[in-house]
Amino acid sequence: MSHEELTDMNEYAEAHQLLGRALGEEPTLNFHPTTVLAAAKRSVARGRAWAAGGIAAGVVVIGIGGAALASPFGGADAPPAGGVPTTSAPPSSTITVSPTGTVRPTTVRPTTTVSPDPTTGRPVPTTTRVEPTTPNPTTRPETTATTRPEPPHTTSPGTPPPTTR
């Protein structure tokens, strides 16, 4: 046996003896095994009751949540989240009447490139014009040339400016 092991044994024995002396006079045991058993059974029963209550509460919460999602309480009449109505009027373009009597829809038209006619020098639209959806017959324009875009500046200086038809 090495010196180190002997030291360990002495240390171990010394510590064990110290702890044994620390106990001192031991009082009598105050609890009975059957009492502990009864307390343990009560604790188990209490735990089971809590678990059953928790499960029942969970079932109730799930049921209420499912019922609310199924909306049996007039949920269809309720406005949707965010306050945005589901049924909205279709978009309509407003008609503005210019002082000259022409009607111009306010809808944005696509940009068209107009190249001048080589014979007349007049610009020829290459795209169809957007017609107003609900034109007022009384304010129907006599000519639509006023709504034509201006010709580009590539026209020759000698040609006359485009006139209305």
Add this chain to the structure above:
Amino acid sequence: MTDRDAEFVEFVQARGVALRRTAFLLCGDWHRAEDLVQAALIKLFKSWHKIQKDGSVDAYARQVLVRTTIDESRRFWRRRERASAELPEVAVPAVSTEEALDLRRALAQLPARQRAVVVLRFWEDQSVEEVANLLGCAQGTVKSQASKGLAALRKVLADQRDYAVLEVQR
């Protein structure tokens, strides 16, 4: 009474006193030790079937007892133990010797985890590996904590003996 209940009662009768001694060394109060043992036994009963299958009822009971004691010592409303020069009179049995009181005072000054290492290692005769598994720490930690705990006990006892010698010389 079922077989399970009979086995549990038998275990309590056989190991109750030893568990209470361990609990006393861990907490330093016999009444509190009884409370801790009962709490540990109730926890033990809840998983009695599982523990019996493993066949390590005693080790599990010791583990539950130590963890219950450490957990309880962490609760601020249950920190009744104070390291002081004078022991409270209510905690001093009339039959205790002066040396036992000195030892209890020295034990009380150790931190809960260090005291658990000292008790399990030197009182319960557990190996370093067993104590490490029980407390969930490294074996090196157990060795260092046991060494520090024992050194602290020796120092406290030496100081108290020196103080006693000085008192006698006066």
